[in-house]
Amino acid sequence: TVPQVHSLQELRRSASLATKVFVQRDYSDGTTCQFQTKFPPELESRIERQLFEETVKTLNGFYAEAEKIGGSSYLEGCLACATAYFIFLCMETHYEKVLKKISKYIQEQNEKIYAPRGLLLTDPLERGMRVIEISIYEDRCSSGSSSSGSSSSSSGGGGAG
Amino acid sequence: MTPGGGSGPMKDCEYSQISTHSSSSPMESPHKKKKSAPKRKWEVFPGRNKFFCNGRIMMARQTGVFYLTLVLILVTSGLFFAFDCPYLSEKITPAIPAIGGILFFFVMGTLLRTSFSDPGVLPRATPDEAADLERQIDIANGSSSGGYRPPPRTKEVIINGQTVKLKYCFTCKIFRPPRASHCSLCDNCVERFDHHCPWVGNCVGKRNYRFFYMFILSLSFLTVFIFAFVITHVILRSQQTGFLNALKDSPARYPFTETNSVVCFFSVWSIVGLSGFHTYLISSNQTTNEDIKGSWSNKRGKENYNPYSYGNIFTNCCAALCGPLSPSLIDRRGFIQPDTPQLAGPSNGITMYGATQSQSNMCDQDQCIQSTKFVLQAAATPLLQSEPSITSEELPLPGKTTISGPCASLTLGQPTPPSSMPNLTSDTGLTDMIPLKEEHEGHQFLTPEEAPSPPGMLPSGSPITHSHTMHVLSLASQDSLHEDSVRGLVKLSSV
Numbered sequence: 142t143v144p145q146v147h148s149l150q151e152l153r154r155s156a157s158l159a160t161k162v163f164v165q166r167d168y169s170d171g172t173t174c175q176f177q178t179k180f181p182p183e184l185e186s187r188i189e190r191q192l193f194e195e196t197v198k199t200l201n202g203f204y205a206e207a208e209k210i211g212g213s214s215y216l217e218g219c220l221a222c223a224t225a226y227f228i229f230l231c232m233e234t235h236y237e238k239v240l241k242k243i244s245k246y247i248q249e250q251n252e253k254i255y256a257p258r259g260l261l262l263t264d265p266l267e268r269g270m271r272v273i274e275i276s277i278y279e280d281r282c283s284s285g286s287s288s289s290g291s292s293s294s295s296s297g298g299g300g301a302g
Numbered sequence: 303m304t305p306g307g308g309s310g311p312m313k314d315c316e317y318s319q320i321s322t323h324s325s326s327s328p329m330e331s332p333h334k335k336k337k338s339a340p341k342r343k344w345e346v347f348p349g350r351n352k353f354f355c356n357g358r359i360m361m362a363r364q365t366g367v368f369y370l371t372l373v374l375i376l377v378t379s380g381l382f383f384a385f386d387c388p389y390l391s392e393k394i395t396p397a398i399p400a401i402g403g404i405l406f407f408f409v410m411g412t413l414l415r416t417s418f419s420d421p422g423v424l425p426r427a428t429p430d431e432a433a434d435l436e437r438q439i440d441i442a443n444g445s446s447s448g449g450y451r452p453p454p455r456t457k458e459v460i461i462n463g464q465t466v467k468l469k470y471c472f473t474c475k476i477f478r479p480p481r482a483s484h485c486s487l488c489d490n491c492v493e494r495f496d497h498h499c500p501w502v503g504n505c506v507g508k509r510n511y512r513f514f515y516m517f518i519l520s521l522s523f524l525t526v527f528i529f530a531f532v533i534t535h536v537i538l539r540s541q542q543t544g545f546l547n548a549l550k551d552s553p554a555r556y557p558f559t560e561t562n563s564v565v566c567f568f569s570v571w572s573i574v575g576l577s578g579f580h581t582y583l584i585s586s587n588q589t590t591n592e593d594i595k596g597s598w599s600n601k602r603g604k605e606n607y608n609p610y611s612y613g614n615i616f617t618n619c620c621a622a623l624c625g626p627l628s629p630s631l632i633d634r635r636g637f638i639q640p641d642t643p644q645l646a647g648p649s650n651g652i653t654m655y656g657a658t659q660s661q662s663n664m665c666d667q668d669q670c671i672q673s674t675k676f677v678l679q680a681a682a683t684p685l686l687q688s689e690p691s692i693t694s695e696e697l698p699l700p701g702k703t704t705i706s707g708p709c710a711s712l713t714l715g716q717p718t719p720p721s722s723m724p725n726l727t728s729d730t731g732l733t734d735m736i737p738l739k740e741e742h743e744g745h746q747f748l749t750p751e752e753a754p755s756p757p758g759m760l761p762s763g764s765p766i767t768h769s770h771t772m773h774v775l776s777l778a779s780q781d782s783l784h785e786d787s788v789r790g791l792v793k794l795s796s797v
Contacts, residue, residue: 161430168459168468171610172480172494210617210625218512218624225411226513229627236626269425269631271476 156259156278164197164273174204176265176273183277188258196250196262197273200243207239240266344634348426349490357634359418361503362488368417368503374565375413375521379406381562382528386535393538398531405524412517413502420630421507422493424474424482432475439470462609481610483591497590506590509630512623515580522570522577529566536563584622585615 162184167177178197180190217235221228247264255262255275263274344357352361361368379402387399427435439455455470457477468477471484474491478484483495485505494508506514583593587610592598598608612618 161434163431163434166479168461168466168480171461208626208628210621214626215620215624217626218620221627222512222516222623225408226415226516227411234627234629237629240629266629266631267633268428268431269476271424271427271479272431274431 156280159277159279162275162277164275166271173208174265174270175201181275184260184275187260187277188255192254196254199246200265200273203239203243203246207236207243340637342634343632343636343638346638347632347634349423350488351423351490353634354418360420360634361417362498362500362505364487364500365503367500371413371501374569375406375409375524378528378562378565379524382532386528386532386562389535389539390531394534402524402527402531405520405527408520409517409524412513412520415513416499416506416510416517417502417504419504419510419513420632420634421505422495422509422628423488423505423507423630423632424476424479424491424493425632426473427475435470435475435477464607464609466609481589481592494589495591509628512627515577515584515623518573518577518580522574525566525569525573529563529570532563532566585618587611587618587622 160183162181164176164179164181167175169175176197178194178201180193184193214235244264244266247262251262259278259280261276261278263276265271265273268274342357344353344360347353350363352363352365353359354361382402383399383406387402390398455472455477457468457470459466459468459480461480466480468480470477471491473484473489476491478491479493481494482491484491485495485498487498488505490505492505492507494511496506496511496514498505499514502514502517504510580590583590586608588598588608592608596602598606600606612621
C-alpha cells in the first residue's frame with residue numbers, strides 16, 4: 142500500500158517530479174542500519190537543514206532501537222528457538238513492530254513538513270534499506286522548467302560532462 | 303553532467319508533463335498494465351530464484367539436492383522409529399522415541415525454515431538510484447583521470463577502526479553493504495552472505511543463518527542419537543541371541559538396520575564437523591565467506607582484526623542466534639505499484655522489462671534521456687551483453703589476451719554479466735561480454751581492479767565499433783537502452 146496517498150496524489154497533480162536525492166547509508170558503525178546525516182546540497186533551497194537532520198536522526202534512532210541486542214531481543218530469540226521458530230508464524234517480531242512505527246513517522250513527516258515544501262520522503266524499506274529517497278517536486282505552472290533545469294544540472298554538475 | 307544546459311530544462315518540461323498527466327489519471331496506467339490480475343512482486347523478481355505458494359516460499363533454482371536431504375532425513379528417521387523404537391522403548395525406556403521425535407521435529411522445522419526463507423536478499427537498485435550512484439562515482443573519480451582504466455568502483459569505510467572496502471555490484475547496481483556478497487547461483491546480493499548451500503537449496507545469509515545453524519546442530523544430535531540407539535539395539539539383540547544371529551535376523555525382521563547405521567556413521571562425521579566449524583564461526587562472528595578468504599586473519603597483517611566481533615564469545619553467539627530478525631527486503635507478496643519505478647537489470651531478459659516499461663517510462667524519462675546521451679557520446683566500445691544463457695561462472699577473462707582480439711568482438715571490463723539484451727545482440731551480432739572471476743569465491747562479480755580496459759581496446763577511431771554502436775542505438779528503444787546506458791557511464795571515463 143502507498144502510505145502517503147493523499148498528499149502524493151495532490152502533489153503529483155499540481156507538481157512534477159524534478160529530481161530525486163538519495164541519502165546513503167552510514168556504515169561507520171558496522172552493519173547496523175544508520176543513514177548519513179550530511180545535508181544534500183540539492184535541498185539547500187527547499188528545507189531547513191535542522192529539520193532534515195532531525196528527521197534523519199530520528200530515523201536512525203528508530204533503526205537502532207529495532208536492531209538493539211539486549212534483554213528483550215534475547216528473550217524473543219530464545220523463545221523462538223525453543224519452538225523451532227514456529228512462533229514466527231503467529232507472532233510479529235520486535236523489528237517489525239518498530240518498522241511500523243517508522244512508517245507512521247515518515248508519513249507524518251511527509252504530511253507536516255515535507256509535502257508543504259514540495260518534497261517527499263520514501264520509506265527506506267521500499268528501497269532495500271539502502272537509501273532514504275527524497276523526491277523533489279517542482280510546481281508545474283510556475284517557473285518550474287528553469288528551476289528544475291538548474292536543480293538537475295547542479296546535481297550533475299562537476300561530473301564528466 | 304547534462305551536456306546542453308539549455309536542452310535539459312526543455313526536456314524536463316516535456317517529460318514532466320507526461321509524468322504528471324499519467325499520474326493524475328491513475329485509472330489509465332493501471333488499466334494499461336493490469337489488464338490481467340495485478341502481479342505480485344515475486345513474479346517479476348530479477349534473481350534466479352524459485353517461488354512457491356504465491357511467493358511465501360523462496361528457494362534457489364537447483365533444488366534437487368534439497369530433496370535428497372529431505373529423503374535421507376525422512377527415511378533414516380522413519381526406519382528408526384518404525385523398527386528400532388518399538389524394541390528400545392520396551393527394553394529401555396519410552397523416552398527414547400519421545401526424544402527422538404522432538405529432535406526430528408526440530409530438525410524438520412529448522413530445515414524448512416532455512417530452505418524456504420529469504421536469506422537476506424538485497425533488492426536491486428531502482429533506475430533512479432543507479433543513475434544517481436553513477437553520477438556520484440563519476441564525480442568522485444573525476445572524468446579527467448586520464449588513463450584508460452575505468453575507475454575502481456570501491457568505497458572505503460572505517461568500521462571500528464578497520465578499513466573495509468565496499469564493492470560495487472554491477473548486477474544489482476549498488477554498493478554492497480559490508481559483509482554482503484553476490485551469489486552467482488542465485489544472482490542476488492545477499493546480506494551477511496555465508497555461503498550457498500545446495501543441501502538446503504538456498505543461500506545462507508543474515509536472515510536464515512540461525513535457522514541453518516540450528517538445523518545442523520539438531521541434525522548432529524539426531525544422527526548421533528539414531529546411530530547410538532541403532533547400535534544399542536543390535537548389541538542388545540545380540541546379547542539375547544548372539545551377534546551373528548542378530549545380524550541374520552535383522553534383515554528379515556528389522557530391515558535396513560545396517561543401512562541405517564552406515565548412513566548415520568558417515569553423516570555423523572560430516573554433520574558434526576560442520577556444526578563444529580560453524581560454532582567456531584559464530585563465536586568469532588565471521589562468515590564462511592570471510593573465513594575462506596581470510597579477511598580477518600592475522601596472516602594478513604598484525605593490525606588486521608575482525609571489526610564486527612563483539613569481543614567475547616558469549617556476546618557473539620547471542621548476537622548471531624538470538625539477535626533481532628530483520629524483515630525481508632524484497633516484499634515478495636506485495637503488488638506491483640504503477641507509480642513506483644521498477645527495478646532495472648532483470649537477468650531473465652526482456653519479459654520483466656516489458657511488464658514494467660510503463661512505470662519506468664513515467665518516472666525516469668529524464669534519467670533515461672541523460673544516460674542515453676552518454677551512450678551516444680561514448681560511442682567508443684561496444685556495450686552489449688551476451689545471451690542470458692551465459693552465466694558468469696564459466697568464462698574467465700585473461701586481461702591481456704583480449705587486446706589482440708578484434709576491436710568489435712570483445713567488450714572488456716564490461717561490468718554486468720547476467721543482464722541481457724537479447725534484442726540488441728541478435729541484431730548486431732556483437733559478441734559476448736565475458737566477465738572476470740574473482741579468485742577465491744565460488745560466485746562472481748567483477749572487482750574493479752581486475753576489470754581493466756587495456757589501451758588497445760580503446761578505438762579512438764575504430765569505425766567498426768562506432769558504427770556498431772550507432773546501429774545498436776537505432777535498433778533499441780530508449781528504455782531498453784537505459785540499462786546499457788547506465789553501464790555505458792562506466793565507459794565514459796575511459797573514453
